[in-house]
Amino acid sequence: MTNTHVDYQLSQLDQLEAESIHIFREVAAEFEKPVLMFSGGKDSIVMLRLAEKAFFPAKLPFPLLQVDTGLDFDEVLATRDSWVDRLGARMIVATIDEAIAAGHVVDDGKTSRNRMQIGTLLGAIEENGFTAAFGGGRRDEEKARAKERVYSHRDDFGQWDPKNQRPELWSLYNGRIHAGEHMRIFPLSNWTELDIWSYIHREQIEIPSIYFAHEREVIERDGMLLSVGPEIQPKAGETPVTKTVRFRTVGDRTQTGCVESEAADTAAIIEEIAVARVTERGATRGDDRFSEAAMEDRKKEGYF
């Protein structure tokens, strides 16, 4: 049996957990057809863990939805399968090719597959009639998101209207929607990046191995370290080198760079982040690189 908190105080991490569990249960109780948008990244895995806790010992009362770009890292898919097996969860995989075939997405030859994920996702939500979709977005990620609600209303085009958000008071969430609309739900709204890592550390949560330092053959392109693979081949003047690296995000492998790091476990990563906050001066210049460094796990635009 877990010990009594003699002083009746909850740590901030326990408070965040309690708040997120409350949100999961509220959505499961009030929405007809929720779904959890699963990217394979650490934030969506933390969501899975919280959902597991919210409904234990019952299975998750909603399926998971993933957009398959065809360019996911094998390690990410392996972790996904391990989670899905353990939870006995139902997994829906929406592929971009299917979305093109169904007309949800137009392949004009100019739009990247990365961008086409958005249409694929919205198509899958519409096709399945999902009324609420959990996403791993956090308010500390960027300025615009600082104002997004936990329950974020989407119109029948799947769009967010920041000018016209519903007030959100206390822990009373308003889940009313009209036919054709859906609600994005952000149970991790109040978590910071450091909270996410601390929770992964505390709960010993299984995340894809590429988050941790490992040796990899990489090339440097546009100031990013890219993993050499079927799609990424050295161009003239580029020399592949083997470095000790880790990934900070787990997007598609053509777009996701890794960073040199010796951080081989969660404690080391937390230390790396904590130290980076005060000493990473001048290491990265220019706005692009800044946002890359600041937002460890920046989502692909529009995905969540």
Next chain:
Amino acid sequence: MATPDTTPTTAGADAAAVTENADLLRFATAGSVDDGKSTLIGRLLLDSKSIFEDQLEAVETTSQSKGYDYTDLALLTDGLRSEREQGITIDVAYRYFATPNRKFIIADTPGHIQYTRNMVTGASTADLGLVLVDARQGLTEQSRRHAVLLSLLRVPHLVLAINKMDLVDWSQEVYEKIHREFTQFATKLNIPDLEVIPISALQGDNVVNRSENTPWYSGPTLMHHLEHVHVASDRDLVDTRFPVQYVIRPKSDQYHDFRGYAGQVAGGVLKKGDEVVVLPSGMTSTILRVELFDQEVTEAFPPMSVTVHLEDDVDVSRGDMIARPKNAPKPSQDIDAMVCWMTNEPLRPRQKLAIKHTTRTGRAMVKDIQYRLDVNSLHRDQEAGELGLNEIGRVQLRTTVPLLCDPYSKNRTTGSFILIDEATGVTVGAGMINSGS
């Protein structure tokens, strides 16, 4: 000149332990750009090392290019300003920073009159309210209004930060005059804990570091106060209130008879062996077990999200409440409440709305609007007849389902509700219950 008072930094090997064990303070800031609010928030983020160096450099560069001879920290939280320029609705923004012992969530609310709804939203979850005044201006109508709203929302701690003290030559007289004026005004309000701090957000005096310009001031710096203000005792640990949110029934072979009532504790302490009553049915039982995930816990208290098992097979569903037989809220359909109205179309008698209270949803009809409260003068206008956007008044409602409620002054969770327009689905009102019958 300033000397270190605290050393807020989360850098280091024990960062994980710090984040795990730190406690949480949610606070709402009120004030306009002119009061230096953005500068103050920028200062808190900067001095608590929540800002990256490169971000600061960018701000320094911008400040220089604008010809300032200081770093304009307001640029760090510039979302609001650019929004205003673009004419986008100004809204509550949430920001985060941490020191070794505490994580802070700031609900940053715009200060102007039309934003009462934002202020109320930000204050609804706050443990502490931070009101900024310009030392040169003294108390304004706006700062009084902010204090009134924080008091109405029962934010238990209030800080009045008298900013721009550098522009009044660090005058003790100015500080004391504003302090006195505010204390007088506050006697009409419900403010259990008040701290008045002379600061200069721009120069950092008494924000994180103690100022040498205010030798006459013996109180804490703002950061020291934020770090140490005691918020745990603000919760009600006496009156057991457990709104049932969700019934967990796995229907699997392994957990064939499992029937758990899931929810977040809203008040009191729940433990094994407690005699309980389930409302509104009035059936009684005993707590068999309290669980958090796969662990049994000895006690559950606010704001824990747990699962409760009862000894008897009583009928319990979402919207019910578990309380103690001798300490339970009376199911009420006639509700007397203060309502903040949040939409253009006014609230009028006979109007019908959806109401959400804890985990219960029903419908409500407005029986009477008793008065409209002028949040500047505290005058009660009994002739009002309706409530417009951003207005607050005392309202009588009749609900279709009984609410299992407490006065808001006793419990902010079981004492609050929202009103929803049934046609648009939009949240149009926020209510704080005075009493129910």
